[in-house]
Amino acid sequence: xxxxxxxxxxxxxxxxxxxxxxxxxxxxxxxxxxxxxxxxxxxxxxxxxxxxxxxxxxxxxxxxxxxxxxxxxxxxxxxxxxxxxxxxxxxxxxxxxxxxxxxxxxxxxxxxxxxxxxxxxxxxxxxxxxxxxxxxxxxxxxxxxxxxxxxxxxxxxxxxxxxxxxxxxxxxxxxxxxxxxxxxxxxxxxxxxxxxxxxxxxxxxxxxxxxxxxxxxxxxxxxxxxxxxxxxxxxxxxxxxxxxxxxxxxxxxxxxxxxxxxxxxxxxxxxxxxxxxxxxxxxxxxxxxxxxxxxxxxxxxxxxxxxxxxxxxxxxxxxxxxxxxxx
Amino acid sequence: xxxxxxxxxxxxxxxxxxxxxxxxxxxxxxxxxxxxxxxxxxxxxxxxxxxxxxxxxxxxxxxxxxxxxxxxxxxxxxxxxxxxxxxxxxxxxxxxxxxxxxxxxxxxxxxxxxxxxxxxxxxxxxxxxxxxxxxxxxxxxxxxxxxxxxxxxxxxxxxxxxxxxxxxxxxxxxxxxxxxxxxxxxxxxxxxxxxxxxxxxxxxxxxxxxxxxxxxxxxxxxxxxxxxxxxxxxxxxxxxxxxxxxxxxxxxxxxxxxxxxxxxxxxxxxxxxxxxxxxxxxxxxxxxxxxxxxxxxxxxxxxxxxxxxxxxxxxxxxxxxxxxxxxxxxxxxxxxxxxxxxxxxxxxxxxxxxxxxxxxxxxxxxxxxxxxxxxxxxxxxxxxxxxxxxxxxxxxxx
Numbered sequence: 001x002x003x004x005x006x007x008x009x010x011x012x013x014x015x016x017x018x019x020x021x022x023x024x025x026x027x028x029x030x031x032x033x034x035x036x037x038x039x040x041x042x043x044x045x046x047x048x049x050x051x052x053x054x055x056x057x058x059x060x061x062x063x064x065x066x067x068x069x070x071x072x073x074x075x076x077x078x079x080x081x082x083x084x085x086x087x088x089x090x091x092x093x094x095x096x097x098x099x100x101x102x103x104x105x106x107x108x109x110x111x112x113x114x115x116x117x118x119x120x121x122x123x124x125x126x127x128x129x130x131x132x133x134x135x136x137x138x139x140x141x142x143x144x145x146x147x148x149x150x151x152x153x154x155x156x157x158x159x160x161x162x163x164x165x166x167x168x169x170x171x172x173x174x175x176x177x178x179x180x181x182x183x184x185x186x187x188x189x190x191x192x193x194x195x196x197x198x199x200x201x202x203x204x205x206x207x208x209x210x211x212x213x214x215x216x217x218x219x220x221x222x223x224x225x226x227x228x229x230x231x232x233x234x235x236x237x238x239x240x241x242x243x244x245x246x247x248x249x250x251x252x253x254x255x256x257x258x259x260x261x262x263x264x265x266x267x268x269x270x271x272x273x274x275x276x277x278x279x280x281x282x283x284x285x286x287x288x289x290x291x292x293x294x295x296x297x298x299x300x301x302x303x304x305x306x307x308x309x310x311x312x313x314x315x316x317x318x319x320x321x322x323x324x325x326x327x
Numbered sequence: 328x329x330x331x332x333x334x335x336x337x338x339x340x341x342x343x344x345x346x347x348x349x350x351x352x353x354x355x356x357x358x359x360x361x362x363x364x365x366x367x368x369x370x371x372x373x374x375x376x377x378x379x380x381x382x383x384x385x386x387x388x389x390x391x392x393x394x395x396x397x398x399x400x401x402x403x404x405x406x407x408x409x410x411x412x413x414x415x416x417x418x419x420x421x422x423x424x425x426x427x428x429x430x431x432x433x434x435x436x437x438x439x440x441x442x443x444x445x446x447x448x449x450x451x452x453x454x455x456x457x458x459x460x461x462x463x464x465x466x467x468x469x470x471x472x473x474x475x476x477x478x479x480x481x482x483x484x485x486x487x488x489x490x491x492x493x494x495x496x497x498x499x500x501x502x503x504x505x506x507x508x509x510x511x512x513x514x515x516x517x518x519x520x521x522x523x524x525x526x527x528x529x530x531x532x533x534x535x536x537x538x539x540x541x542x543x544x545x546x547x548x549x550x551x552x553x554x555x556x557x558x559x560x561x562x563x564x565x566x567x568x569x570x571x572x573x574x575x576x577x578x579x580x581x582x583x584x585x586x587x588x589x590x591x592x593x594x595x596x597x598x599x600x601x602x603x604x605x606x607x608x609x610x611x612x613x614x615x616x617x618x619x620x621x622x623x624x625x626x627x628x629x630x631x632x633x634x635x636x637x638x639x640x641x642x643x644x645x646x647x648x649x650x651x652x653x654x655x656x657x658x659x660x661x662x663x664x665x666x667x668x669x670x671x672x673x674x675x676x677x678x679x680x681x682x683x684x685x686x687x688x689x690x691x692x693x694x695x696x697x698x699x700x701x702x703x704x705x706x707x708x709x710x711x712x713x714x715x716x717x718x719x720x721x722x723x724x725x
Contacts, residue, residue: 061528106463
């Protein structure tokens with residue numbers, strides 16, 4: 001068991017994957033000598049060389065498009081998109097090529113590309129550095145979208161994403177890169193939680209809180225605060241936006257009767273809207289109150305000085321819990 | 328217009344408003360040409376080639392069969408057998424020349440009109456027609472045939488082509504001197520595609536990484552109704568200079584010139600010399616697709632002028648004059664063309680629609696619970712529908 005931060009855990013996961021499989025290579029802007037703007041690829045170019053840790057031109061469509069071609073040649077490229085809002089220039093390659101080549105070729109072509117994207121805000125940065133674009137890609141069939149929230153998951157999920165035969169968007173919780181936790185690097189096959197399985201992080205009886213990526217810690221903080229007032233909240237970390245492990249959430253909701261979702265992504269047409277709809281379908285008679293969603297507003301991400309009013313907070317989560325308990 | 332001798336007749340008074348906007352046609356000496364529109368063979372100091380009579384006849388045969396394929400496909404569309412057809416008439420020399428320049432191990436990344444390149448690789452023409460029939464998105468095996476699926480989004484295949492080339496580099500399959508190992512990539516695209524940002528990225532990227540890619544641009548003058556002058560203020564091959572690679576302008580209606588130019592560009596790429604941009608100057612004789620009406624945007628005179636430069640006619644003239652093409656070969660080829668057309672007609676009418684549930688099969692390599700659930704939902708509804716229609720039929724006879 002080792003203690004490391006999420007950013008460091010991803011670095012260690014990448015290193016393990018590259019050690020294991022010479023076809024794994026990294027591509028992105030500033031990922032070589034600099035080690036990436038968040039230093040997630042720190043030291044990897046030094047150890048694996050410029051042919052496996054490729055500093056690319058500043059062109060996101062180029063990064064994703066050429067990664068597709070390398071995957072077609074048998075490589076397993078892991079692309080770093082520098083900031084979440086920079087993924088849009090690659091949108092065409094992701095949605096029309098990466099997501100669809102398998103279906104278009106009736107399964108004859110495989111494009112096992114991983115896109116690592118810092119996700120969400122809270123770092124006080126300028127525009128296009130703090131967005132949560134996951135729903136755009138979750139809505140695109142052919143892609144998998146996952147979001148670790150702990151160092152342990154970050155270490156293992158990045159390796160699972162690389163091993164997947166499908167293209168995977170790996171959303172890194174930007175403001176949690178420095179959050180430390182224990183990582184068990186010695187697990188064998190079958191001991192690691194499957195990539196697309198949600199996990200109950202804290203058991204509770206009064207209501208279920210569901211979150212993923214950067215808001216998972218927020219949900220845990222809210223549950224800890226609620227416990228001081230005698231309210232026991234169950235916290236589920238989704239870990240994957242596509243596919244969604246609805247069963248794990250439904251099981252929890254059947255026990256607690258109440259659901260509050262927490263995401264940084266805007267609630268309007270957001271990933272939690274899908275979850276709420278599915279829980280309504282499968283748990284209608286278990287629900288004691290309407291599902292409440294806490295998330296970003298339907299706005300362009302605001303300037304840093306007001307982002308705390310955009311992002312979900314413990315208070316907003318507890319308000320939603322209060323409403324759902326009162327219903 | 329200063330150069331009517333080498334170029335199409337344009338600038339008609341009272342013609343469509345856009346005709347005058349076209350670029351001046353290149354002079355003959357500005358582009359590589361080995362066979363002029365009169366079928367006269369010219370030598371070129373840099374790009375030349377010597378072919379055996381059998382090889383020449385092979386190119387001729389390919390082009391004739393490609394044209395017959397195209398005309399039959401158009402007829403099948405008119406008869407309602409295909410939903411759409413993107414014709415290739417006029418571009419036979421470009422596509423056969425480029426396709427024949429490739430070696431078995433080279434990888435082609437076509438656009439949606441590059442039927443000739445596919446035929447030259449041995450792709451079953453019925454697989455091409457199955458796309459336009461609506462059966463699938465291309466039935467050939469991209470790995471086995473060395474041909475990527477058709478890409479309908481303009482220029483989107485160019486970056487994957489470059490990435491594939493970078494993979495080739497990492498495999499050490501460049502510059503070994505082994506003709507069976509050294510590998511290159513051809514990215515096919517049109518004049519319209521050069522306007523896309525991804526095209527610019529692909530050129531730049533390939534040059535930065537010295538990737539073994541030949542960018543084969545068929546400038547057929549029209550992107551649906553937009554003339555090439557609306558895509559670029561400069562001749563397209565000059566984009567190469569800014570990207571940092573050689574740019575070659577070739578007569579796209581001259582199969583010998585296209586073969587020579589693309590072959591040497593591929594040789595250069597395979598040897599580790601990096602990418603080349605080839606502009607194949609040609610013309611789409613028909614409509615963009617069977618849904619298009621080119622009389623709305625281009626002059627009959629422009630089409631007529633290009634008819635004089637027909638790629639098949641000029642090679643026939645040359646081969647006949649040289650005594651290479653005799654009556655026996657010509658009549659056998661005519662018979663083979665009809666056999667092909669018959670095979671296409673029979674093959675298309677024998678195509679069966681895919682099993683609807685197959686649409687759920689290949690979205691993901693690994694099981695995806697939401698897709699599996701929707702598949703079950705679909706199957707249940709389908710079976711119910713079946714049961715209902717059986718019941719209705721039964722009720723009707725009662």
